[in-house]
Amino acid sequence: MKAILCTEWGGPEKLRLGDIAPPSPGPGEITIDVKAAGVNFADTVIIQGTYQLKPDFPFVPGLEVAGTVAELGEGVDTVSIGDRVVGIPNIGAFAERVAVKAAAVVLIPDAMDFETAASFAVAYSTSHMALGYRAGLKAGETLMVFGAAGGVGLTAVEIGKIMGAEVIACAGTRKKLDLCAARGADHVIDYGEEDIRERVREITGGKGADVIYDPVGGAAFDAAMRSIAWEGRIVVIGFASGDFNQARTNILLVKNIQVMGFYWGSYSVHRPSAIGVSMTELIRMWEAGRIEPHISRVLPLERTGDALALMMDRKSTGKMVLTVGT
């Protein structure tokens, strides 16, 4: 089968399209004939050898996939051959076929096309669970989102609005901020040009943001610590800036704030039922027309390197999707 191969650590330019044997499903696994694969920031990190998971070479990157069930491994009775599904393998999605644990597979509605499905689960469920289940965002609170035009950021803007929050979107260009406003953000801040703390004080009448969703880290996290309200919650989602921070405990104490981590992937190990509940609710929201992934680019599998390069250069918005066999 055709697959994108990572044979050494490095940038997207090191990836190449190759021919390898298709995977077989192990016990508790299925294989999926891939129709579309979602691009995630983690794909740009795993190929550089700086992700928590370091697969042996050669490996196929890609963690989010939509397609049809091809084969069932021993003990699998939750799906049938031919079912249309979304799957979250840790690696392997950028290929014609991928093996994935049946527990990490969700059936998709007939009306949802594969490109939409491949861009749906990680981004929406991360924001839905992080804001609701983890941070306890309440209607009427102020939510500030960093990297707000990116994959997870834009879904946080949409979900925050659905949960009844007043949403402040922060991003690096006017075009990205316009997209956030079109997706419902009440206020926008260009964090390349404007002082975040000053603008948040202005918007909130001096109070600060109740919840801050941070997939960026670095200077953005430091700004979050300065802009959070008394009893506020900062949710650490990721480190797109490449920088990790230290939260000063004197600020936690004086402002009565919480800094909490949220890692969606760990729920499939520790509490899969929470992902199931979130996905069921999100699919219902999609069927009701309340959410719709913003897919900024659809590229064929052989252009995986280009897609990852765009993401690393901060040139993508919403989700990018790779298509297979179309």
Ligand SMILES: NC(=O)c1ccc[n+]([C@@H]2O[C@H](COP(=O)([O-])OP(=O)(O)OC[C@H]3O[C@@H](n4cnc5c(N)ncnc54)[C@H](OP(=O)(O)O)[C@@H]3O)[C@@H](O)[C@H]2O)c1
């Ligand atoms: N915790 C979880 O469960 C979970 C789930 C999914 C993703 N994540 C993490 O969340 C982060 C964002 O993922 P994503 O898929 O949304 O990526 P994305 O679409 O590339 O969005 C990242 C955003 O970060 C901003 N950014 C700031 N500095 C950057 C830099 N040096 N390089 C690239 N982008 C930079 C960019 O917006 P501006 O240009 O506007 O600043 C960009 O839109 C990643 O760290 C990812 O690993 C975590």
